Structures are given as C-alpha cells and as structure tokens.
Amino acid sequence: MSFFESLRQKAPFLDRIAENFTPAITRDEKFKLEYKLPADENILDDTNADLSFVSAFGKLKELQKVKNTNEQAMAYVYSGKLFLTPHYLLFRDSFDHSSCIMVVNLSAVKRVERATSTAYAFSLLVTLYSGSQIVIQFIGLRYRSEQFCAQMKLRLKDNVPNAKELPEFLASCYSEFLLRKNLLRIKDITVPPAGLGQLYKYPGNPTVAKEKAKLRLWFNYFKEHGANIGIVKNHEFQKLIRIGVPNRLRSEIWELCCGSIYLRQAHRGEYERILKDNEGKSSQAVEEIEKDLKRSLPEYSAYQKEEGIQRLRNVLTAYSWKNPDVGYCQAMNIVVAGLLIYMTEEQAFWCLSNICDIYVPGYYSKTMYGTLLDQKVFEAFVKEKMPVLWEHIVKYDIQMSVVSLPWFLSLFFTSMPLEYAFRIMDIFFLYGSKTLFQVSLAILKVNGDDLLEVEDDGMFIAILKNYFHTLSDSAHPDSSDIKYRQITKFQELLVTAFKEFNVITESIVAQERNRFQKSIFQDIETFVKRTQLRHMPKTFNLSQEQLSNIYDIFYQSIESHKISMGTGSSNMEFEIFIQFLSKFCDWSKPSETDNDPSFRKQKRGFLKRLFKKWDSSRIGELTLYDVVSGLDKLITQDLLESINFFFSLYDEDDDNELLREEVLQISEGLLFLTEPWKTGRYVDELTKKSIENGIAESIVKENGSAITVEQISLPSGVTVDEEKYKSEQTERYLEAASNFLQRSFEYAKPLELSEEINLIDLSDDEDTDSGTKQKNYEAMMANAALDPTHPKVLDLATFRMIILADETYELFFTSTFRNSIHVDEQVDPSEGKEKALRNMFDGIIADGKRVAEEVRRRVDSVATKGSIASSESNSQTLNGSSTTSGTSHISASKDDRMDDVDDFTTEHPNEQEELLSTSWIEMDSAPDPSTNQNRTLRAISAETSSDQKDLIEFETN
Template sequence: MSFFSSIRQKAPFLERIAESFTPTMSRDEKFRLQYKLPNEEHIVDDTNTDITFTTPYGPHRKDEKRINDNGAQVTYVFSGKLFLTPHFLVFRDAFDQNSCVLILNISTIKRVERSPSQSYAFALLVTLYSGTQLLIQFIGLRNRSEQFCEKLKEMLKHNIPNAKRLPEFVESCYSDFLIQKNILRKKDIIAPKAGLGQHFKYPGQPDISKEKAKLRLWFEYYKENGENLAIIQNHTFQKLVRIGVPSRMRGEIWELCSGSMYLRFANPGEYGRLLEDNKGKTSQAIDEIEKDLKRSLPEYSAYQAPQGIQRLRNVLTAYSWKNPDVGYCQAMNIVCAGLLIYMSEEQAFWCLSNLCDIYAPGYYSKTMYGTLLDQRVFEAFVEDRMPVLNDYIVEHDIQLSVVSLPWFLSLFYTSMPLEYAVRIMDIFFMNGPKTLFQVALAVLKVNGDDILQADDDGMFIAIVKHYFQTLHESAHPDSPDSKYRQITKFQELLVTAFKEFSVITEDMVIHERNKYKKTIFENIETFVKKTQLRRMPKTFILSDKELSNIYDVFYQSVETHKISLGTGSSNMTFDVFVQFMGKFCDWAKPSRDDNDQVYKTQKQTFLRKLFNNWDSSKLGELTVNDVVLGLDRMTSPDLLEAMNYFFSLYDEDNDGQLQKDDVLQMSEGLLFLTTPWKTGKFVDLLTKKAIEDDIADEIVKETSIGQQASGEIELPSGVTIDEEKYKARQSERYLTAASSFLQRCFEYAEPLQLDKEVDLLDLSDDEGKSDEAKQAKKKKFASIVANAALDPTRPTVIDLATFRMVILADETYELFFSTTLRKSIHLEEGADDSGNNQVLKSMFDGIIADGRRVAERVRRRVDSVATNKSRAGSIETSTTTESIHTSETNNKMVDLDDFTTDHLEEHEELLQNSWLDVDETTDQSARQERKIEPMSSSLSEKEQDLIEFEA
C-alpha cells in the first residue's frame, strides 16, 4: 500500500509536468466545454451545497423504495458543487459527477425564498416555471453563502427580460408538448415544428411498438427529472440515449446534449435575420453550396424534393454568413442534411454551429486541419491498442486514412445506413468526439481477421464497405443459442466500441491532439505555401528565395490570418503594410525621425502612394500577389524602368503629365526616400568612391614614389577616418540634388495648354504710343506667351521625358534610381530589422581587407606622378597628385560610369552601408575619429608605420 500511496502523492506533480508540455485551457474554458455553455458564460461564484428536487407530477404509481414508514415520499439528497454564471446555475454531484448534473437556465426560475423548514442551516427554496422545486442547502460559512445569494439575486435581475421569452421558447420543445398533452390534458395543442422526418418518414422505418416504448420511457423521465432548459441528467438519461432515442424526440435530445438549445434561447430571431439581411447576396460559399445541394444524402427522399433542398440551402447559407472564415466546406452538407431530418431549420442551424466549434473543431475549415489532426490521433490509437493489425497495415503499405477519413468527416453518415448513423450521433452528442474514435477502433477490431487477409487498399475498402452494408444481419448466425443469433452486427459494434474501448477518454483525445498539432500545422503551412508560390504571378527580378521570404513576412505581418486554421482575412491593410515595408526597406524602418511631424507626413504620403498603386482590387487591401508584383517593379535594375515607375506613382490619372502639385509631392517623396543618406545613416557609391580616393591620395602623399613603383602596392594596417566630414559632404550633396530637382522641373516645365494662334505683333491698342514703348510691350508679351511657366495664371506640366532628363542631369539622383534605391530593399533579410547593412567600420574593414581597388588607384596615381615628373621635373609630386584629384572631381559623371562598370557587380554587398553607430554620450573627439583595425594583414610593423596616416 505504501507504493500506491507514494504514486498518489506524486500524481499532482506528474500532472503539472504533463500540463507544462501541452496547451492549457482556463478554468472558464474547461467549464464551458464540459457543459456546452455559450462563450459568454463564466463562473461568477461557486459553493458546496446539498440539493433535493421534487417535480409537480411525480410517478403514476408509488415506488415502495421511495416511501418511508409514514407513507411520505422519500427524496434523494445529492452533495456536490453549485456554480453560478451570468445565465445559468450548474450543479454537479461529488460522487462521480454523473449521478446528478443540473444545467438550469436562470430564466426558468419563478421564485426564490429562504426555506423555513431548515432553521439550523442556511437554505433556499427555488421554484421553477414548471412547478419543480429545488431545495439548496449551503455547506460552509454563512457569510460565504450570503455572498453567493447576493450574486444570484443580481443575476436574476439581469435575466428578467429573458424570462419573458420563456413561454414561447418552451412551446418549441417536444418534451413540453408531451407534458401538456398527456398530463395537463390540454386540447387543441399543436406539436412543435420538427424535422423533415415528420413528412418524409424517418430513416429505417422504425418499429412503431418500439418507438412507443422508448417514448414512454422518456415521458416518465421528464415527469421525474424535468425537461428542456431545466432537466436533470443522470445515469438513467445516459442509458436512455444509448438504447436509442425515439425519432420524434431526437432533435430535442441532440440540441440539449450539444448545448445548442442554450444558443437558440440566447439568440432569438438571429437565424431569420441572417437570411433576411443577406437575401440576394452572392459569395463563393453560396456558389459551392448550390453545387452540393442535390448530392446531400441522395438516398433520403426529402433531398430529392424542393422542400428538403430549400431547408438545406437556408441553413447552410445562414451559417456561411454567420461564420465567413469557414463559409462552406466539403461534407458540411452531409452533416447538415442529417440534422434536418430530425430538427427544424433553426434547431439545425445552432446545432451545426456547436458541432463545428466544439465537437469537430477544424473539420469543416478551409484547410480541414481538424480532420487531418484526428486522423493522426486515430493512427496513434490503432498503433497503441491494436499493434498486430497496425504492423500488418504498415507492412502492406495500406493507407488507413483512405478508409477512416470519410468516417470522421461525414460522422459515419455516408459510411453506414442512416438508421444506424443516427444512433452513433445520439452517443456522439452525449459523450463528445471520443465517440468517433471508439466506433472507428471497434470497426477495425470486429473486422480484424478479414483485414489481415487484405493485400492492398482496394481489398481493405471492400471489406469495410461490405460490413457496413450488413449491419442489420446477425453477428452470430451459426450460434446454437437463439439469444446470440438475435444480436445484430450493429449491436456487437456498439458493445465493442463502448465496452472494450471505453479506455479512450476525452482527456486522451485532447492529449494526443496537442501532441501532433504542431506537426500537422507545419505540414499544412508548408503545403499551402508551396501551392501559393506556384500560383504567384510571373516575376522577372525576384528570386525564389526572395519570393519565399516575402510570403513568410507577409503572413507574419497579417497576424489575424492563421494559415493552418484557414481563418481570418489574408489581405493586408494599410497600417499592416507600413509595418511590412519597415521590415524590408531602409527608408521605411522605424527611426527617431518618426517623431518629426514633417518626416512622418512625408512617410505616410509616400507609402500611401505605393499602397494605392499596388492595390489591384481598389478595395483598400493588398493580397500577397499585389505585394510581389509591386516589389518586383521597385527592385528593377533598369534605370529607365525605375524612373518610369516612380513617375507613374504620381501620375494617378495616367495622362503622362505631372502638374505643379504633383511635382511638389514627388519632391517630398524623394526627400523622404533619401533621408537615410541625407542624415548620414548610410553611404552611397559616390561617397564610398570619395573615401577610396582620399585613402589612395593619402597613401601617395605619405609613401615614397620609388618604393611604391618598384614593388607591389599594399594598404596600411590601420587608418583613421573623419566620418563627420563625409557625412556633411553627402548630406550637402543630397540637399543640393533636391533643390536642383525642383528648380529644373519648373525651369523645363511646359504650359498645360498653349493657344494655337497668337499674334505677337498686334499693336492695334497702342496708337499714340512711341515706337520704344510699343517695342517694349511687344517683347514683354512675347516672353510671357512663349514661356508660360512664368505666367502664374496658366498651369504648367512636365512629362516623363522631362522628368528623366532632370534626374539624369544630377549624378546623385541618377545613382539613386540606378542603384541606391534598389539596394535599399533587402528582400532576403526582410524578417530581420537589422538587415544586411554594415556599419561604417565594417565598410572600411572591407575596403582594407580587399584593398585591390585602392591599391590600383594608388598605382595609377604613382604612374601619373612619374609620367608628369619626366615631362616637367620641376613639378612637385604633391602638386601633381592634387591636380589629378581636382581633375577627377571635375569629371564625376565619367568616373561614376567607369566605377560602376568596373566594380558594381563585384562589390554589390558593399553598395549600402550604415554609418558607425555613435553613442550620444561619446566624447566629441572620439566621435570624429575612429581607428579602423584591419580584418587581415601581413604587413610588418615597420611597413605599417610608414603608411599609417590621419584624415
């Protein structure tokens, strides 16, 4: 016994370990799931109580076991816990939590008073609308019981409006119809609306005598334990469900067990409003519904008639509008058709809602992740419970899911005859999803011997199909015992499922689902990604790796969309687009400049231009295809294409012309895009070339010409760079480019509309004036007409050719469109905010480590100096070097072309580099001078000292 005591003590610890590896639900979530309550319910308070209940009708005959010596009826007392939620009182017994379960809607309470008979304890006497009385005796501190009662009083007040709707709702329940007709003897009472079976008969042509017997058992149960919203569920309730629910009662029992009855009461008229509000609307889901309507249980006559088809259409359409994430999914029509045989449209609608959300989560979704997950769980159960059969299936490469997938997806409706499938549904709604696993395992167990003779999938399917078609036959036809011969295969299946496989519990199912959920979700996401990448539009610039990265970052940004679940919108709004671009583009990343209102406005304006340009649907949302096509155009290496695309962003009317306001907006956009270079955060090719030139010049100055000319030129082991100088130069260059851009745009602008005929020599109004005055007026008038840009009353425009001319006239903007802009978009490292940009120190380390370019510049300067000395020996080397530097400065366009041709492809990784991050608290002298250590150097200390310099 000590061993078991030790295990018992360790059990809580082991449970905590298990919970740490699996997702845990909150207390309220577990509570709602256990009792199938609506999502808005939560535990307000709970307390320990003893409950006694009496019904107003009681048994027709006195039960001797319930009569004491004085002839009074004995009532049972159940000890347990009472929970209070905003709309329910829930009691569960402490014995096994199944002997007495009461889910009482507070709206059914007619009166609450303190019990006078319990003077020694605090007790309440609760009277329900049906006359049933509950005696609640509180256990524990009186103060604690008083608090519970105060909260109950508050909930009763909130539920007064719902209580007014109770009589109308109760009339829709068949259990109330039985009581009213057979006990209260009301005349002219009409049976509530039910399913299609009332007119088209119920499946299987049930025996009338058996139906009456079952109906009598349920009638007796209602009299003793209440009905619909105030029913007590116990072991008798579960037995009655297992032996088979009468067809007329099945709809109410299904919605009672599934909890959909509580949803229907809480949402009066919502089903009708959904149909009315969306009448005449179309959607993809509705189109798919129309295709499947006539393929829904074709063996049942109602679905070959307009009445049955219309009911099915209404329910599926209403659900598609209620849950647009799901809309409509394969096999949903089969399940809904099965519900409508026993339920009204509204009952089936709410039952379908709870079935999709609670019983079969993810079964009916875009990715069908729930079905795939449960198939993996089922395979794990087969491997654990039937190892011999599992080994045989694996050995012969039989795909178990080919057979079992339809069982789970259609809830056995399409696998076995309807009269047996609905019996499975009875237990499914009472016991939950574990029922499907128990029945599926029982099917394999019963047919195990035959399956072990199957060689392939075809034989496996044929064996199971034949078994389902013969469920009505005797399971033991050759038995000498007549009782055994009367047992059908279906009865044998039920016994095997719920006796032998009763070990399959709800907790086991949840544990196995959590175990395989991550793997299944990853497989789904991988499959969806591959499929969508194959369907993407053709791109000319983006590589497969970049497309893959764009896809990942896109759906990481759209957090509401769950790829594996198939829920949420997969489109990107503008706010998400801003964050998305910040992960890829240097100029869109969050920075301290965002606090500047001017910069913030420029950023929002330009990104809005991009967003609107990429939005192909013009609905204010971007798809992943829109983003891919947009980025493909932005990263084009063709200079003309880059300028054309930028022009098109501001030419919103596509007339090929930009007016003054458009040009100003374009200038603001260029100011925003070039901010990282204007502020010195990054360097461009011109700055980099200037740095290399300065290094080469300094080497020439500090070293002997003869030494450099006689041997291989090598770089110094360490140099110091005045980064502030280059920052200032680059910033001034970009500001100058911006100013020149506006100036040239307005200088070369053309009038929007020119007069066709203008007589410049019309002097008719100048009679009496001197010749000089006439001549001056003629020149002034001709100047205004000829150059309309000077006339403020007449608008001017620039076209694409003018824009390109203005850009090409400035080396900074030309370089920006040809290289800088494209290299500022890092599509391979979009998920990393840091990108692939190196700080200034790393850039210089790269220059020093791969010093061939600088060394070549030094040699050219040395050769040039030697040549000049031979021609004019009086010229000093320093003067020659300075003149060469000045000459190259005056011919920047030529040098840029040569440099781009020679080194652009070789050194693409160094085209964009960030400046060395400077701490605000760093000393000013340290900020202006950084010593750069070489990445690799083979120079001696003496050689390093010779060529070390300071900028």
C-alpha cells in the same frame, strides 16, 4: 556525476511526458467547454450545497398533494457544487460529476424564497416556470451563502426581460408539447416545427426501432426529472440515449447534449437576421455550396426535391456568413443534411456551430487541420491497441487515412445506413469526439481477421464497405442460443466500441492531439506555402528564394492569420502594410526623423500611394499576390521602368502629366525616400567611392609612388572624418531635391497659353549687371511656376530628363533605391537597431579589392604623370624654364576632398590605430562591379515597439 548522467538518460522520457500534457486553459474556459455553455458565460460565484429536485408532474408531487397516505414523500438529495453565471444556475454532484447535472436558465426561474432555515442551515426554494421546485441547502459559512444569494438576486433581475420570450421558445420544444398534451390536457396545442423527417419519413423501420416504447420511456423521464431547459441529467438520461433516442425527440436531445439549445435561446432571431442581411450576396463559399447541394445524402427523398435543397442551402449559407474563417468545407453539407432530417433550420444552424467549435474543431476549416490531426491520433491508437493489424497495414503500405477519413469527416453518414449513423450521433453528442475513435477502432477490431488476409487498399475498403451494408444482420447466425442469434452486427459494434475501448477518454484524445499538433501544423504550413508559391504570378526580378522570404515576412506581419488553422484574414491592411515594409526597406524603417510631424505626413502619404497602387481589387486590402507583383516592379533593374513606376504613383488619372500640386507631392515623395541617405544613416555609391578614394589616396601618399601592386595592403586601423562625408552626402541630396523642384517648374510646359504679360523681364538695361539679371530671371521663373494663373504640367519625358540630369537621383533610381529593398534577407524579429548599424570600414577591410585597384590606378597615374612631368621638365630646362611648374600642375589636379583626408590623417596620426565602435555609415548593398561578391550589411529592423440585504421573494409573471 552518475546522478547527472542518470538525469540525462531520463530526459527523453520526461520530454515525452511533457508532450502528453494538454495545453493549459482557464477555469472559465474549461467550465464552458464541459457544460457546453455560450462563450459569453463565466463563473460569477460558486458554493457547496445539497440539492433536491421535485418535478411538477412527478410521483413526489402527487404524494405531497394527497394528505391521507401511508407513503412518505421523499426526494433524492445530491451533494455537490452550485455555480452561478450571468444567465445560468448550474449544479454538479460531487460523487462522479454525472449523477446529477442541472443547467437552469435564470429566465426560467419564476420564484425564489427562503426555505425553512436555522442558525446553522440556510436554504432556498426555487420554483421554475413549469412548477417544478429545486430545494437548495447551502453548506459552509453563512456569510458566503448570503453572498451567493445576493449575487443570484442581481442576476435574476437582469434576466427578467428574457423571461418574456420564454413561452415562444418553449413552444419549439417537443418535450414541452408532450407534457402539456398528455398531463395538462391542453387542447388545440400546436405541434412544434420539426425536420424533414416529419414530412418525408425518418430513416429505418419504426417498428423494429421500437419508437413507441422509447418515446414512453422518455416521457416518464420528463415527468420525474424535468424537460428542456429545466431538465436534470443523470445516469438514466445517459442510458436512455445509449438505448436509442426516438425520432421525434432526437432534435431536442441533441440540442441538450451539445449545448446548442442554450445558443438558440440566447440568440433568438439571429439566424433569420443573418439570412436576410446577406440575401442575394455572393461569395466563394456560396459558390462552393451550390456545387455540393445535390450531392448531400441523395438517397434520402427530401434531398431530391427543392424543399430539402433549400433548407440545406439556407443553413450552410447562413453559417458561412456567420463564420467566414470556416466558410464552407466539403463534407459539411453531409453533416447538415443529416441534422436537417430531425432539426429545423435554426436548430441545425446552432448545432452545426457547436459541432465545429467544440466537438470537432478544425474538421471543416480551410486547411482541415482537425481531420488531419485526428487521423494521426487514430493511427497511433491502432498501433497501440491492435499492433498485429498495424504491422500488417505497414507491411503492405495500406493507407489508413484513405479508409478512416470519410468516417471522421462525415461522422459516419456516408459510410453506413443512416439509421445506424444516427444512433452513433446520439452517443457522439453525449460523450464527444472520443466516440469517433471508439467506433472506428471497434470496426477494425470486429473485422480484424478478414482485414489480415488482404494486401491492398481496395480489398481493405471492400471488406469494410460490405460490413456496413450488413449491420442489420445477425452477428452470430450459427449460434444455438436464440438470444445470441438476435444480436445484430450493429449491437456487437456498439458493445465492442464502448466496452473494449472505454479506455479511450477525452483527456487521452486531447493528449494525443497535443503530441501530434506541432508536426501536423508544420506539414500544413509547408504544403500551403509550396502551393501558394507555385501559383504566384510570373515575376521578372524576384527569385524563388526571394519569393519564399516575402511569403514568410508577409504572414509574420499579419499576426491574426493562422496559416495552419486557416483562420483570420490573409489580406493586409494599410497599418500592417507599413510594418511589413519597415522590416526590409531602409527608407521605411523607424528613425528619429519619425518624430517630425511633416516627415510622418510625407511617409504616410507615399506609403498610402504605394498601397493604393498595389491594391488590384480596390478593396482597401492587399493580398500576397498584390505584394509580390508590386515588389517585383519596385526592384526592377531597368532604370526607365523604375522612373516610370515612380511617376505613375502620382499620375492618378494616367494622362502622363503632373499638375503643380502633384509635382510638389512627388518632390515630397523623393524627400521621404532619400531621407536615410540625406540624414547619413546609409551611404550611396558616390559617397562610398569618395571614401575609398580617400583611403587609397592616403595609402599612396604614405608610401609614395614606389609602391608595387604586390605590396598593397589595407591599414590595420582606419579613421575618417565621418562628419565631413556625412555633410557632403547631405548637401548633395538637398541640392538634388532643390534642383529637381526648380527644373520641374522651369521645364514644365504651360497647360494653356496665357495672353497676360510674361513675368520675365526681357529688358536690355545696360545698367544692370549680368549676375543681377540672372537672379531676377530665376525669381521671376519661380514666381511664374508657382502662380496658379499660369498652370503648368510636367510630362513623363520631362520627368525622366530631370532625373537623369542629376547624378544623385540618377544613381538613386539606378541602384540605390533597388538595393535599399532587402527582399532576400531573412527578418529576425529579435534583431535590434545596434546590430544593424555596423562600421562601414569593416566591410571595406573585409573586401579591399576596390581600394587596391584604386591604389594601383593612382600609382600608375602618378608614374605616368611623373614621366610626363619629367619630360616636360627636361624640355623646359632645355628652354630655361623653372622645374616647379610641373609639380604645381600635379598638385592642382587632385580632388579637394582627398586633401581633406590627408590633412585629417596628418593632424591626428594616432587615431589611425583606432576602430570606430559605432558609425553613421553603413555599406550600401550594391554589388561591387569589380567582383562577384555582394557586400550586404543588414539595416535595422523595425522596433517593436448592495448593501447586502435579506433575500426577498422574487417573482416574475
């Protein structure tokens, strides 16, 4: 027992561990996420290999060209794994996964040939477009190496068409310009297009930033390790980024780090095509973009002129059309404005895509769930890493999110001078979103002593704002060591961020996000629901509880829409609309009748009319507001309003008149709506009353007229001739449908007077009896009504009259139809049909007041009639008449259906002790007029239903 008690005590701890695990993702998804490859890439094959890279301009290549030299040409060899995807060849070292990373687009491969091979070693020599060479020596079984090479050969052939576009793409890379101009000595070479900084100067002082020295370092790196899409990344690559990227190379380095260079190459011309296809179009996102354009880094001179504004407009607008789920979010304009200082429009467009999809997902969504989530994660880090400061923040109720939200949302562009924000962006693109947490924690750490002295949000923000404005100042101005005095506050910030807080890794950030994700999503969904319900149109028949339930069912039906993430369309299409109604409308639930093609046609026809009627925007989709407004009219308690609404569904021209075809269609609509009662799946008030009368009659008959009100009790077991009541209700609805069609054509008025001879026989032939005349009359009337040469119309007033003239249809529009729409019931997706079909008598026995009152009425009626009969009997006796006439009179006054119940009970007395396990009958949801209780039994919910060959030389021109 102690063992199990120990397990229970450890269970909360195990639960917390489980919360820290990140959601499982596939190997391909993890691979693409790690190396920022396009979404359509997947691993085709992988193998172990040793790799050496010989640059076309490096020192090793020069030694190979010089034959007489004492210096031996040697290259580094890295052991690792080689991956092949449809468009890329990727190598990753096995030491630390960062000593040698090479991502080569297959279109950049010019030649593949076998290198020197032995029986135990298999090697390839891959030559790139630039002349650089990659030596691959496969490790492992030879047949696996042959398989990999065969697969690579196929992919190379598939990428030959892409090689034709390579020169144009390389012309946009500044690294290629540097190498061609300074090493190949190409004259008249065009400088690649760049960002606004090329025209309006880059932020910061180039002398202080040592731009020329940095550019020289990167030039040497490109010589030895390749450039752009043929570059090899190693620790030196990362170090150069941390030192600082030169302005002219920043766009390309950002592209390489975030992977947008692969997107730009794979989707050449797509950016321009999006702008062209959507030119002149308007949307909510476009309108919001226009409002924020002039508020995007206004301190930078380019955004005070139309050229800068237009570039910003183009990128934001194109992205809103590319990704309508995100569209546009405030602060996105700040990020794009920063990118455009260094990047072209197309570069910024694809870079923004990867920022939103990979680096900070959810930051710029409609609900900004990513930002809210990371604020929660950041607060957890502050609490863990700086507990003293956190206690101070909690004690004085300082809102940490108010302080840190602009840092994360604008990626520090609005918090600190741009030249320093761009340095952080360099590291952000290299290491990912953990950079934001590390830098933010370092800001609090550096200013911790000052922050502990303030007690309100205003002073807290003021201290940090002043710190950002002094980042160029010395961090140790009073130090006697000149080296310490030369360290700026910004350099101190970077050291603190990436030394003291290097424990903040991407996996830890992912774990913390997973821990808080559920609660954040719930808070967002609650807030969105409350906001939408508050702005609902005014309803007259729907309560707040019913509106809340409709909201839940509406968004449960649209599975593609994620409320918390703000993704997916929130509008409802017709097919989803059918499923939506089937969850709470009795007449829309799936049934056996759905197998009948004619019924399915009736059903879709009516629902299509309802859908079109509710579609206020006429776009073929329903919003939540459309559905709420439509349901509010559908469940109106006003009889005439209900009849008028049904009539308007078929009066498409709004002239208050229905033609012959429209009358037939409205008749089909009534047949569809009444199908659950016509087939006996549900009962209406008339049938329920008939059953209650039958039970009351049996009680009175069994106990006689001597029963008192105090003695009235329902029997413990009740049986009833279900087929009889089912048949009666079916006949009544069929008769109502027949009468409606007959009366509609009988009382319809002529559309225009016809001079032809009337089809009705007006002769007074004495030889024809009255019954035959009546039949002929009815037949002629039908013929006349259906004769297309005698068009008639049914107006609204006549339609009302016909409905009100029929007890069944009057009751249907009075209560049955309204009560068949259960907008106040929670929908349980797991609820099956068997839970919905309950025995009607359980409901009657649970609340027997109506039966008891009926028994009392009958007892009183029998007593009164008995007294009258006795008086008449005495009177007749005095007159010498027989005493049996009074009894005959009472017996004849009984309802025939009650006699049937009596007969059934008499013939099968034992069955009174049995309860039906299943029944076609279900209590209607109409409230009992004699009590305040609402006996509602839920209806069924919708059922959810090459031969391998030696590798030959492969060469592309």
